Amino acid sequence: MSNPTAAILVIGNEILSGRTQDANVQFLAQRLGALGIAVREVRVIPDVAETIVGTVNELRARFDHLFTTGGIGPTHDDITSACVADAFGVPWEPHADSMQALARLFPDGQFNAARQRMATLPRGAIPIPNSVSVAPGFTIGNVHVMAGVPRIMRAMFDALEPELGRFEPVRMVAVHADRLGEGSLAAGLEAIQHAHPTLDLGSYPYERPDGRRGVALVAKGTDATALASAHDSIRTLIEDLGHVPVEGEPAP
Amino acid sequence: MSNPTAAILVIGNEILSGRTQDANVQFLAQRLGALGIAVREVRVIPDVAETIVGTVNELRARFDHLFTTGGIGPTHDDITSACVADAFGVPWEPHADSMQALARLFPDGQFNAARQRMATLPRGAIPIPNSVSVAPGFTIGNVHVMAGVPRIMRAMFDALEPELGRFEPVRMVAVHADRLGEGSLAAGLEAIQHAHPTLDLGSYPYERPDGRRGVALVAKGTDATALASAHDSIRTLIEDLGHVPVEGEPAP
Numbered sequence: 001m002s003n004p005t006a007a008i009l010v011i012g013n014e015i016l017s018g019r020t021q022d023a024n025v026q027f028l029a030q031r032l033g034a035l036g037i038a039v040r041e042v043r044v045i046p047d048v049a050e051t052i053v054g055t056v057n058e059l060r061a062r063f064d065h066l067f068t069t070g071g072i073g074p075t076h077d078d079i080t081s082a083c084v085a086d087a088f089g090v091p092w093e094p095h096a097d098s099m100q101a102l103a104r105l106f107p108d109g110q111f112n113a114a115r116q117r118m119a120t121l122p123r124g125a126i127p128i129p130n131s132v133s134v135a136p137g138f139t140i141g142n143v144h145v146m147a148g149v150p151r152i153m154r155a156m157f158d159a160l161e162p163e164l165g166r167f168e169p170v171r172m173v174a175v176h177a178d179r180l181g182e183g184s185l186a187a188g189l190e191a192i193q194h195a196h197p198t199l200d201l202g203s204y205p206y207e208r209p210d211g212r213r214g215v216a217l218v219a220k221g222t223d224a225t226a227l228a229s230a231h232d233s234i235r236t237l238i239e240d241l242g243h244v245p246v247e248g249e250p251a252p
Numbered sequence: 253m254s255n256p257t258a259a260i261l262v263i264g265n266e267i268l269s270g271r272t273q274d275a276n277v278q279f280l281a282q283r284l285g286a287l288g289i290a291v292r293e294v295r296v297i298p299d300v301a302e303t304i305v306g307t308v309n310e311l312r313a314r315f316d317h318l319f320t321t322g323g324i325g326p327t328h329d330d331i332t333s334a335c336v337a338d339a340f341g342v343p344w345e346p347h348a349d350s351m352q353a354l355a356r357l358f359p360d361g362q363f364n365a366a367r368q369r370m371a372t373l374p375r376g377a378i379p380i381p382n383s384v385s386v387a388p389g390f391t392i393g394n395v396h397v398m399a400g401v402p403r404i405m406r407a408m409f410d411a412l413e414p415e416l417g418r419f420e421p422v423r424m425v426a427v428h429a430d431r432l433g434e435g436s437l438a439a440g441l442e443a444i445q446h447a448h449p450t451l452d453l454g455s456y457p458y459e460r461p462d463g464r465r466g467v468a469l470v471a472k473g474t475d476a477t478a479l480a481s482a483h484d485s486i487r488t489l490i491e492d493l494g495h496v497p498v499e500g501e502p503a504p
Contacts, residue, residue, distance in 0.1 A: 010294075012454075013452060013454050013472070014454060014456055014470070015277070015278075015281075015294070016281060016290075016291045016292065016293075016294065017281060017282075017285055017291070017422070017424065017472060018277075018278045018279070018280075018281030018282035018283075018285055018291075019424065019426070019456075019470065020278075020456065021278045022274070022277070022278075025267070025270075025274070025296070026267075026270045026272075026273045026274075027270070028270075029267075029268060029269060029270030030269075030270035031270075033269055033270055038268075039268045039269070039270075040268065040297075040298060041268075041295065041296065041297055041298075042262075042267070042268065042294075042295065042296035043293065043294065043295050043296075044277070044293065044294035044295075045292075045293055046292060046293075047454070073434050073455070073457065074434045074435045074438045075434050075437065075438040075441055075442070075454075075455040076438065076441065076442040076445055076453075077445075077452075077453065077454050077455065106435075110435075110436075112435060112438075112439070113439070114434070114435050114438030114439055115435040115438075118435075149457050149458075149459070151459060170269070172269065172271065174271070182325045182326045182327050182366070183326045183358075183362075183364065183366050183367040183370075184362075185327065186326045186327040186328065186364075186366030186367075187364070187365070187366055189327055189328065190327070190328040193328055193329075200265060200329075201328075201329065202264075202265050202266060202299070202327075202329050203325070203327040203329065204266055204271075204272065204400075205325065205401050206401075207401070207403060218266070218271065220265070220269060
C-alpha cells in the first residue's frame with residue numbers, strides 16, 4: 001500500500017503581499033513526513049471566497065488529506081470556515097460545545113458576534129482542540145482546518161496528529177559535498193538514481209554564511225535497505241572526486 | 253487600468269519534504285508589490301515533469317506573469333527548463349551565447365554534458381543574466397524561470413526587474429493594536445472596510461518573543477487618499493478602545 005498524500009493550503013493575503021514569512025509549511029511538512037504522509041503540493045491563496053471554495057474542492061479531491069492554515073479568527077477577513085462549509089455544501093452553524101467553551105472565556109456582554117463566529121462550524125465538522133486560545137479548528141471529511149498563528153496551529157496539529165494514523169515514514173539521508181559543484185556530481189548522481197528507482201535523489205547547492213559552497217545530496221524513500229545502499233554510493237561518489245563526504249543534518 | 257497580476261511557482265521536493273525553508277516567496281512578493289504587480293497565488297510542486305508542465309500552463313494562462321524558482325541546475329532532477337519548453341510546445345535546444353559564456357568558466361574537458369544542460373533553453377527564450385554563477389534563467393512569453401538558490405534568484409530578479417515595468421504600487425499601512433484582541437476590533441474594522449471598498453483590510457494577531465500579544469491591522473491598496481483615511485480610522489478605532497496605536501513597520 002502506498003503512503004497517503006497531502007496538500008497544504010495557506011490562506012492569507014499577508015503571505016502573498018510579502019508582509020509575513022510563512023512559518024507553517026515547513027513544520028507541517030516535517031511532521032507529516034514523520035507520520036509517513038507525503039506533502040505533494042502547497043498553495044498560498046488570498047482571502048477571496050470563490051478562490052477558497054474552488055481550491056478546497058480541487059485539493060480535497062486530489063489528495064488523501066488537505067491541511068489549511070489561516071482565516072479562522074473573528075474578523076471580516078476570516079472566511080475560511082464559512083467557505084469550507086460552502087465547499088462541502090453544508091450549513092455553517094453554531095457548534096454548541098464550542099460556543100459554550102468560548103463563552104466561558106469572556107465577561108458578560110463581551111462574547112460578541114465576532115467572537116461567536118469562531119464557534120460557528122460547518123455542520124458535521126469535528127472540532128480540533130486549541131489548547132492556546134480555545135477557538136477550535138476542525139476536521140470535515142479529509143480537510144483539516146487550522147489557525148494561521150504558528151503557536152496555535154502547532155497546538156492544533158498536536159491534537160490532530162493521533163487521528164491521522166502512522167505509515168511507513170519517509171526516511172531521508174543527506175550528505176554534503178563541500179566545495180564540490182553540481183556539475184561534477186551530476187553524472188554520478190544520475191547513475192545512483194537509476195540504480196535505486198524506488199528512491200528520490202536530489203541535489204541542492206548551498207552557500208554557508210562564511211561563503212563556503214557545496215552541494216547537499218539527498219536520498220528519500222521508505223525502503224531502508226535501498227536508502228542505505230544509496231547512502232554508500234553517494235559517499236563513494238564524493239570520495240572518488242577526491243573530497244570528504246560530510247553527513248547532513250538528521251532527517252526530519 | 254488595473255495592476256498586473258502574478259503567480260509564483262516554487263519547484264522542488266526539498267520544500268515539500270520540509271528539509272528546506274523557502275526563502276524566495278517573501279522576497280519576490282515584496283519586490284513585485286513595489287512595482288505594482290500583485291502576487292495572487294503561490295504554488296509549491298515536486299520535480300515531476302507532468303506536474304510542472306501542467307502547472308506552468310495553468311498559471312501562465314491565469315496570471316499576467318508567472319515566476320518560477322528552482323530546478324534549473326545541471327543534475328537529473330533539474331527538469332524545469334525542459335518542462336517549460338514542453339509547456340510552450342517548442343524544442344529545448346542549446347542556446348549559443350549562453351553555451352559560450354558557460355564554456356569559458358571551465359577548464360578543457362570539464363564543460364561536461366551536465367553543465368551544458370544549463371545553457372540549453374526553450375527555443376525563443378530570452379536569457380536572464382546571472383551575475384553570480386553565469387548559468388542563466390530565462391523569460392519565455394509571460395513566464396520567468398529563475399534559480400532556486402536565493403542569492404542567484406535575487407541576482408536574476410535584479411536583472412529582470414527593468415523588463416517588468418512599473419505600475420501604481422500597492423501601498424500598505426500597518427498599525428499595531430498592542431494588547432488588544434481581534435474580537436474587540438472586528439466590528440469596527442469591518443465598518444472601516446465597508447467605508448473603503450477599494451482597499452483590502454486585514455487583521456493579523458501576533459505574539460512578540462516576550463509574550464506580548466496584539467493585532468496588526470493592515471490596509472492595502474493603490475489609492476493613497478483612501479489609504480490615509482483608513483489609516484486615521486484604524487488609529488481612532490484603537491484609541492476609542494482605550495489603547496495607543498503603534499505604527500507598524502514601513503510597508504514593503
